[in-house]
Amino acid sequence: VILLTIFILKISKCLTRKFGICASISTGTQQQHGNFYEFRTYSVKPAKMTDFIKLTTENIHLRTAHSELLGYWTVEIGGLNQVFHIWKYDSYAQRAAVRTALAQNQEWQGKYISRMLPMLDKQHNEVTYLVPWCQIGKPPKKGTYELVTFQMKPGGPSVWGPSFEAAVNTHANAGYATLIGIFHSEYGFLNQVHALWQYESPDNRATGRHRIHEDARVVAAVRQSVSYLMSQENKLLIPTSFSPLK
Structure with missing residues (x-):
């Protein structure tokens, strides 16, 4: 086992030096339930x-x-x-x-x-799972929603989780929006993370965005997480009359 490990490490170093290839095994908090x-x-x-x-x-x-x-x-x-x-x-x-x-x-x-x-x-x-550090939020009143989809670099929550969690929590704790949930993809487009937020109105969201760009706490947290980001898509959502989330 020791010889095999040394061999693998040598091959990894050679690939890295010659081709710029670097692979790693990541560990961290995983999905703890079947939901x-x-x-x-x-x-x-x-x-x-x-x-x-x-x-x-x-x-x-x-x-x-x-x-x-x-x-x-x-x-x-x-x-x-x-x-x-x-x-x-x-x-x-x-x-x-x-x-x-x-x-x-x-x-x-x-x-x-x-x-x-x-x-x-x-x-x-x-198919998506809630990230391990998030639970479904309950909006205090009716409003509009924003679904933000992030295409992340491969690795999963165990890789980008800590930085992304810090950015999300800083955003949520600043009171600019109500966090409903953070979901990562399991089937479909892989390495995607969806953030579902609720705002009082689209104008309220626009005002909050302007304030965020001037909030040093949020800017610093986001700066740490964008190194794992490849692209982003935003959608403004209006709940239907029969939607449980209003």
Whole structure:
């Protein structure tokens, strides 16, 4: 074992010197339970958006009878004619059972799926986990939401977690927004982190952003975390009338 370890270290050093390649094994806090959150984004045909929301509002109870809906939003800025929703599952077995039950539910299929699918252009889903240091937040009152998606360098929360956690907590503790959750991707686009925030209004968010840029605490914390960042996308979300998160 010792000889093998020395051999691996020598090969690693050679690759690093010759090709600039460097790999490391990272350890850290991992997911401690089976709960996960499925992110779903539907792109709706522009002429069908109103009909889609009306149909979903009238029939969403058939879907929520099977598993927990965390929130359902329309995308106001950052993806026109899109809806975004988050579903919570206790396990992959539970998700499979829910999908089977829905496929056999004639009322759900007849009243909703058969009428909804022709309204869509495309669908995208991914499985995410809450980062170990975060729990789902509860907004104090109704508002608008922002979904910020960060494309991180490979390695997972054990690599970028401490710096990212410091930046998020500094932001949240400054009182500029209410943190709902920080999620990292498991299936879908890998090495992504989603931060879901709630604001009183879009104007309140804009004011907060101006203040953040002048807050030395936030600027310093963000400066530490951006070394792990490759790209970022922001979406302004409006909760639907039936969304549990308002």
